[in-house]
Amino acid sequence: MKRLLHIECIKLWNNRSSRVLIISYFVLLTSIALIAAIKFDIGPIQFHLAEQGIFNFPYIWHFNTFVAAIFKLFLAIVIVSMMSNEYTNKTIKQNLIDGLSKKEFIASKFLTVLVFAGISTLFVFVVSLILGGIYSDYTELSIVFSDMEFLLAFFVKLVGFFSFCLFLGILVKRSAFALGFLIIWSILEQVIFGVLGWKFVSWETAKTIKSFLPLESMANLIKEPFTRLNAVQSVANQIGEKLDLNYQVHWYEFLLVAAWTALFLYGSLALLKKRDL
Incomplete structure (x- = not known):
């Protein structure tokens, strides 16, 4: 494992x-801290984003993992490029000639995916802990370390997404086409949802079906956190709207993403075994 x-x-x-993309990705993760510096005036009202409670424990775990997940495309480019380079430079063929089995080859790529996801999660944990320590109104340990399931959801989400990128990199072989396919698939999921709701089933049923699709199931692991803010809730109440949403991470959402991850890995290995390299 260490050798792979x-x-x-x-x-x-x-x-x-x-190398540049990996460094840029972690720099961007660190830039979450810059959100604390956002200040602007609306007439006599001074608005400081950090004072709106976004860095309060335990809310910060939800907010930071949601924002950090936006930057995952940087590592997605690295992963599809990694596979593209294997074919372009013929290193995949050389690795197999040197005694690496196809199963070990996929295992080495998946280990890379796990390391990327693990380091990203640790990075977000440390940044969140520092920001929370500076700005949070609540510092009791029982509060600080509650809602930690969002970090696990972040890790599982990255592993699932990067496994999908790995599969596309093997399927398409060219990084630009693989990324293009990723974009097309994200649009296709919305089209499927629209067509089902418009022509075949109720919108609620269409939404349920959509939640089983790969990218949507990954997105559902960490729901948007903005409507949890007290300021947003107050505005909603003033206009007669009640935002009673479920933000928690559910066990079946973990299982669904884990199932897609396993399917992508199996598909990657099956493609590799089928092809004459």
């Missing part, structure tokens, strides 16, 4: 584009 991961680290670090 070492091989992948060498490949990635020796590729300048991958």
